[in-house]
Amino acid sequence: MSNVTLILLAAGSSTRFELDIKKQWLRVGNQPLWQFVAEKCEKTKLFKKIIITSSLDDIEFMKYYSDFVFIEGGNSRQESLKNSLKEVDTEFVLVSDIARSCISEEFLQNIISYRGKSDCIVPYLKVNDTIVYDDQTIDRDRVKVVQTPQLSITSALISALEQKEEFTDESSAIVANGGSREFILGQSSAHKITHIEDLKKLQCLTPPSNDILSGTGFDVHAFDEKGEMYLGGVKIDSKYGFKAHSDGDVAIHALIDALLGAAGMGDIGMMFPDNDTAYKNIDSKKLLKRVVTTLCNFGFVIINVDLTIAAQKPKIGNYKLQMRKVLSTILNIESQRVNIKATTTEKLGFIGRCEGVGVIANANLKYFDWTKI
Numbered sequence: 338m339s340n341v342t343l344i345l346l347a348a349g350s351s352t353r354f355e356l357d358i359k360k361q362w363l364r365v366g367n368q369p370l371w372q373f374v375a376e377k378c379e380k381t382k383l384f385k386k387i388i389i390t391s392s393l394d395d396i397e398f399m400k401y402y403s404d405f406v407f408i409e410g411g412n413s414r415q416e417s418l419k420n421s422l423k424e425v426d427t428e429f430v431l432v433s434d435i436a437r438s439c440i441s442e443e444f445l446q447n448i449i450s451y452r453g454k455s456d457c458i459v460p461y462l463k464v465n466d467t468i469v470y471d472d473q474t475i476d477r478d479r480v481k482v483v484q485t486p487q488l489s490i491t492s493a494l495i496s497a498l499e500q501k502e503e504f505t506d507e508s509s510a511i512v513a514n515g516g517s518r519e520f521i522l523g524q525s526s527a528h529k530i531t532h533i534e535d536l537k538k539l540q541c542l543t544p545p546s547n548d549i550l551s552g553t554g555f556d557v558h559a560f561d562e563k564g565e566m567y568l569g570g571v572k573i574d575s576k577y578g579f580k581a582h583s584d585g586d587v588a589i590h591a592l593i594d595a596l597l598g599a600a601g602m603g604d605i606g607m608m609f610p611d612n613d614t615a616y617k618n619i620d621s622k623k624l625l626k627r628v629v630t631t632l633c634n635f636g637f638v639i640i641n642v643d644l645t646i647a648a649q650k651p652k653i654g655n656y657k658l659q660m661r662k663v664l665s666t667i668l669n670i671e672s673q674r675v676n677i678k679a680t681t682t683e684k685l686g687f688i689g690r691c692e693g694v695g696v697i698a699n700a701n702l703k704y705f706d707w708t709k710i
């Protein structure tokens with residue numbers, strides 16, 4: 338049984354990554370980057386446990402993909418690491434960043450099998466360029482470019498992180514706390530993804546799958562004699578509205594379920610519970626905007642949507658164009674990719690009896706293709 342736990346840090350908000358997508362959600366084939374790295378490490382069978390730190394929103398979605406141990410990250414890399422260390426029960430802990438996506442099995446084996454006497458084993462690269470520090474040329478043979486993953490004695494790292502100072506790597510914290518470290522040659526291909534152009538250096542990443550992901554949504558709301566009616570993001574001129582916790586825009590609700598369905602992210606009620614006061618009378622366009630932002634962060638691109646509004650009343654023919662404009666703006670796609678259909682039910686059923694409106698929606702997504710940046 339291994340006496341090493343692997344912590345993969347993936348709670349960053351990718352502030353330096355020049356795209357709206359979070360880099361841990363870039364797709365490698367059909368897998369998000371974080372899953373690609375975690376499963377590659379798992380296959381080595383070198384670890385007793387693999388812990389992934391991430392933001393709470395991300396963790397809820399990550400759990401759809403795999404059953405690794407997920408820990409909510411903190412406001413900094415160091416805080417995230419401290420949160421994860423609470424789950425470590427092995428003598429040694431290997432800490433890496435998801436952004437170092439091409440660490441190899443051989444590299445992991447080397448660092449874990451290196452039995453130094455120090456509290457921390459640190460991979461580094463030599464420098465081949467001339468180095469000027471504070472306007473002074475310095476001896477580059479004395480310079481080390483430090484990498485992760487770093488292997489620490491768990492107790493030494495826990496103690497070191499009790500210090501108030503923030504450190505950018507484990508060995509600096511351990512040495513500042515009076516501990517020791519040894520350096521071993523690192524892996525030149527273990528580049529870290531910080532900026533978009535870094536992706537070109539990572540040879541182990543394959544392009545995202547070009548699958549089309551399709552989802553459907555269905556929602557119903559009963560008429561309400563009082564209140565205003567909003568449908569498809571548009572105010573409808575009518576003497577009645579919809580019974581609902583929110584503004585009752587049943588077309589947007591069905592559309593949200595279609596988008597979440599295509600992304601494999603559950604449904605609207607899971608994301609916006611109808612007993613949460615935050616959503617009382619809320620403008621459903623705000624809910625849609627939140628969903629679009631989340632899909633973008635998680636590496637999805639919206640291709641097109643198609644809605645069918647089943648209603649004996651109101652007649653919506655004159656509102657369709659406005660609905661398409663409003664929805665296409667929020668979805669950030671051309672309006673011709675937003676189709677709105679309407680149908681009566683020939684006076685059959687609850688819709689035909691003018692008790693309410695039902696909407697079916699379809700949405701198609703694809704993965705953001707980072708190879709075409």
Ligand SMILES: C[C@@](CO)(OP(=O)(O)O)[C@H](O)COP(=O)(O)OP(=O)(O)OC[C@H]1O[C@@H](n2ccc(N)nc2=O)[C@H](O)[C@@H]1O
Pocket residue numbers: 556580581582583584585590604605606607608609610611616617
């Ligand atoms: C938009 C919101 C927020 O204001 O409320 P409304 O304005 O429609 O009332 C909700 O997101 C609108 O959620 P929606 O999913 O349409 O509501 P419901 O049909 O009541 O389902 C609520 C939750 O219960 C779950 N559910 C529903 C039916 C069922 N047989 N079993 C379930 O587990 C669904 O997964 C959903 O997450």
